[in-house]
Amino acid sequence: MLSALLLIPFAGALGLLCWPGDLATERIRRAALALLGLQLLWSLRVLLAFDPSEAGMQLQESFAWVDSIGLDYRLGVDGLAMPLVLVNTALTLVSGICTRDLSQRPRLYFALLLGISGAVNGAFLSENLLLFFLFYELELIPLWLLISIWGGANRGYAATKFLIFTAVSGVLILGAFLGLSLFTGQADFSITPVTSAQLGMGTQLVLLGALLIGFAIKIPLVPFHTWLPDAHTEASTPVSVLLAGVLLKLGTYGLLRFCLGLFPEAWALLSPWLAGWAAVSVLYGSLAAIAQRDMKRMVAYSSVGHMGYILLAAAAATPVSMLGAVFQMVSHGLISALLFLLVGVVYRKTRTRDLEVLRGLLNPERGLPFTGTLMILGVMASAGMPGMAGFISEFLVFRGSLAAFPLATLLCMVGSGLTAVYFLLLVNRAFFGRLAVTPPGDPVADARLEVRLPGVALRETLPAMALATGVIALGLVPLGLGRVSEQTTTAMAQLPAVVAGLQAGGLLP
Amino acid sequence: MADTLPLSIQLSWLIPLYGFAGMVLSVPWAAGWVKRNGPRPAAYLNLLVTLLSVIHGTVVLRAVLALGPQHLDIGWFAAADLDLRIGFDLSLTNLAALELVTVMSLVGQVFALGYLDKEWSLARFYGLVGFFEGAMAGVVLSSNLFMSYFLLEMLTLSTYLLVGFWYAQPLVVTAARDAFLTKRVGDVLLLMSVVALSAWAGSLEFNDLYAWSANNSLPGLGATLIGLGLIAGPMGKCAQFPMHLWLDEAMEGPNPASILRNSVVVTCGAVVLLKVMPLLRISPVAIDVLLVVGTISAVGGALVSIAQVDLKRACSYSTTSYLGLVFVAIALQQPFIALLLLFSHAVAKAVLFMSVGSIIATTNCQDLTELGGLAPRMPATTTAFLAGAAGLTGLLPLGCFWSFGLMVEGLTPRAPFFAAVVLLTNGLSALNLTRVYRQVFLGSAHPKTRRAPEVNWLMALPMVSVSVLVLLTPLVMARIDRVPGIGAFSATTTLMLLASGAAGVLAGSLLPLAAFGSRSLPQPVRTLQDLLAFDFYTDRIYRATIVAFVAGMARITDGFDQLVVNGLVNRIADVSMGSAQSLKLGVSGRLQTYVFTMAVAIVLLVGSLAWLGG
């Protein structure tokens, strides 16, 4: 069942690439969308088959692959992976839909899109460390190509920066995995926390450190974040949607699944530092966002800030905070994708994202009023306004972490307040006032400048509307997602205690 | 929830939903999907659902009068040890507040139909008012802190959107932003307390929290901070010093929204404060802060309002002032007096703001120095202003007279200082209202008031109706407060109250009006006048402190990010690849680099691990 989530995109990508003869761009796009839609439907089928009352992996599939190095093909899904798979399948479809006027090589583009989607599914579903790593790396090259071929003017620099950062991330992660196997002397790469307990704390800390930095680059956390704003500004809208909505989640997923999951003891030891790191990351991202004048960079820095909440939640590792982390991953996926989509619409219509230039886009007839309305909704959701997905996620994170790390949690809440600051700056600058798309000059002349922006067709806003609906639905009825993930996150939160208990009971060295 | 309860009570969770439904119903017109026809159906639909909520509220009120207070509880989200619920506390107090909210919303919406008669975005306005009303109805009925916070934050959002209604107007751009951010500061502080209470006290139901606070074991600092956070939210909502700035800015929004904001929104904030009040016993500091803030707001607000030249602002600062008194009453454990004061203030302030709206609609002007001579020509407007002013002043036996009387009587033996604050505020606000009345309604007509026919019936009718309501407030109050009765204060108190009111009116009548417009006053007076007219330069202080700090931090972070973090990355790239230019090499070059880096790193890592592990 789960393999189909890999089969559909990978086979589709291959099919697209190898299809004989010339294909019109529109036909390729339709075929890709059909495949992505099928993938989404299939993931919903998996959701139906998913049993939320179980904490562990379910719907498992496995066969031995390269037995000698411990690389098994083992897939499974639990309450942590299930929502992320859904986010991935949904957002890839969205980014497929919002791909318009491709200038070149449509076949390659959509094949890469499908490839990324499949690789991300694989990474979320892998039950084997090496298999995870394989998919983790597999997603990297297509994304790099997507940025470097279809990106903006400075795409070369941004794409290479992205590549090198994530390559280092991959190296560290692989190193940690190999190290774990090396030191425990087992060529078993399944995910079992007990394994690490056999190691000395020093080794554990080093391995965990490598993993942490590896995933921190991907998430990204300060100070490993500099690739992100550049990648976003140069990437096209659909790629930004994927990058922010899905690919960053690989990092946080790794944080929860591998850092916490493989090294619970060392994690518990490091957690106060991690909480502090989270607070720094949140405040740093928020403050840096305030200073941006490119809308896309601002949204990118907001990601840096908002991913910090997940580190905080993981550091606290209480049942509520872990659930909050899952919520935050899903809601950040939806909200940041929504924001990037809308910024993309603004850019396509006004040819600029400069906040010093754009004004009055809410203008009902000549501006982008509907985009503006959705933008207000999106930034409010991001600022944690109740009734939308951001609020319940942040509330769970803060509520779960406060008792463990009061100071760091309060600082993160300040960061949440700062989100309102920069996003209000964005909305009030770009959307309020008299319509203008040129740098301010003489006030009298500006007031007479006629602005003729092309209109936004309904189909261009449909993906954003769908995401906005999701954001509100999750904000008003969070119970569904809560049910899916609660058992798993609760079990994960108890890992450190369980391992400590086992040790205390003499069951482990 | 027993099945035997009347349906109206079982369905009382619908009450906030009426307002929200109104918002949803407005969408087809607000979004422009209805292109040929105008937006009025959205207004009518909103009026209809508001009427429904008034009727439903009244039926529930009658049922509760017969059956006693009820509680309604629905689970919303539960995980691990967290249980977030939607709870309604159908007590008499809450339902009375609900009636106030829904009736004022209804009246305000009828008024808006007249005031905004030439407004094309009517549907958006009504949708936002529906949102506003739904949130307020929920806040007053809420039985738990989580839901209160949830809805207060929605109020913040709808305030932002309502203030930003005329989004193309340059001052609105900053006003809406500042209104949102000021309130948001209060909200974030409140959220901190909500989260902390959720973590430490477990349940967020007010009743459970009261029980918890009776024997809490929190360290002093934590309890104090929680207390301060709890009062920060209502302080923001009630526009108390130093978070009162937003109310001034919010005056850039449409007048019908100002009516609601100055009467019922601030009341909602105070109702939340009343609900958290028993909790504050964990934090004596918070109570002291409440007293200080309330006193400064009461007197400061009254003084600032006297120096305003803008009609709307002259009235809105007085809201800060009255809510300051409410804060004092709450802090001094006089919840009942606080409620009476809230009620009489809300009704009187609403009618005062309606009068203000009608003046603006007729004269296209809100500059006091350009107004004059309206009284002989505008009966409804004049009556409304007089009724509102009388209801707000402790001079004639209307709402505030009785509330102030009870408050002064209660405070004189325990806290004479605060009794004096009440009297001083009364005198100052009487002064302010008198001078505004003189300036706007008496004297000769100015160019902008030369032709001033009375406003249309959609504005006049609500004004007159609420004026009548103001005259009836003592009766309503007497019904609410049977024991000891609203007249339970001594002759001395009465005399003091009358004296303060009369002194204010006298001073207001004698004050030279030209002083407000002229700049030729002696220097010290002028400095004082400017200080008050510009609201103690609060906005400048903010700009020089918090705003400058955040902006500075943002610049520093950004600079650090570009120069140090990013610079370091580029430097490393320089060193490792010969030059930063190699970052821009061809595709194959990069792939090779990638594989090479990876190999080297793996070797290094495994090597170091072997060394460590060995």
Place this chain on the structure above:
Amino acid sequence: MTAAPRSPKPPLTYNGGMPGRDDLVETLLAGRTLLADTPDHLLQVVDVLESYGEVLDAYSINLIYQAEKQFLNPFPVFRFLDGDHSPAKIWRHLIHDRINFEYAEYCQKAMLWHGTGGLDAYLDSEAFAVNCAAIVARKTGRDPLLAALNPLFPQFLAELIRSAATTHALGQFWRVMSDLFIDLARAERDGQVNSIPTLVTFLKDGLVAAAGAPITYAVEIGGDRFWVLPPEAGLSFLADVAVPYVEAVFLRGTPFLGTVSFNAQAQQISPDLAKFTYGALYADPLPTMGSGIPPSLLMQDMYRHLPERLRQWYLGVTRGEGDMRVKICMSFQKAMFCVTNAAIAGTFPHPLSGTDPAQREANRTYAAAWAERLCVARTDCLDDPG
């Protein structure tokens, strides 16, 4: 979306030229039109004026109905129904499938408030006060509410009667204008009007022909007729209503809540009404249909009565249907410049063809006064083809 180069895109902004003061004086004195003479302009102006004519027809009928039949009615709930209380009409009003008469009232209020010209002077006269007193005496005898209010608020009813008088006068003015604009459309179809100059001349002739038409107003109370604006007041179309209307609506206007702050401390609005520049010739068309922009109502009304030819033309420009009402507003502004142009041409103190230096100087002074006001108006629309 990619950044790869594509076919060159049209510019996003357009900046019209603005003639200076001296240019305007020369244009006016030479008898040239303000609006550039292009076929597109002719199409826009004729058709937009035709739809305006239809809307004004409805406005005029309703204002006259209000002034006559809803006179001093404290609760004029059905004042927009023109006396037709059939369920179908009420339903159409409930779903707002109707002309926005609020805009007509808005213009009436602006005219009353600015209070310039002969009509306003008459409203302050002794004769008016006498008529007023008679009406008040009769009205208070029949209406206890008014009887109770009148002694307390002595100017209340007089002010409402002034308002009703302006309402009726504006109704009469718009009657003439509506017919003129409909005639213009007919003349254009007949080929009589085929350029902007002939159009302006047509409008000028129409205005001059109506100039002396008397403006009168009487109300019926309890079977008796009372004069509010009697014939002996000598109020005439052009001098006493048209000129104050142009002053109040075209030139001064009232500040829009959606674009100007009323905050007294911000001092964005001049205390001197004569310095107001918020009228139709000054307004920014871009925010049309936004919040706080009253002319949106008029644009919607014209949108509902747009001639098919102009509709088709709009569909091919900028966003087509999407921003049609902004385009109507822009065309409307051009049309209003033509009307103003006709009014100026019709009110020169002396014939432009004269050679007497004193007369020429008087004409020049007159043109200069107009140019002074027009040079800061939205003249940038005059050479913009779109």
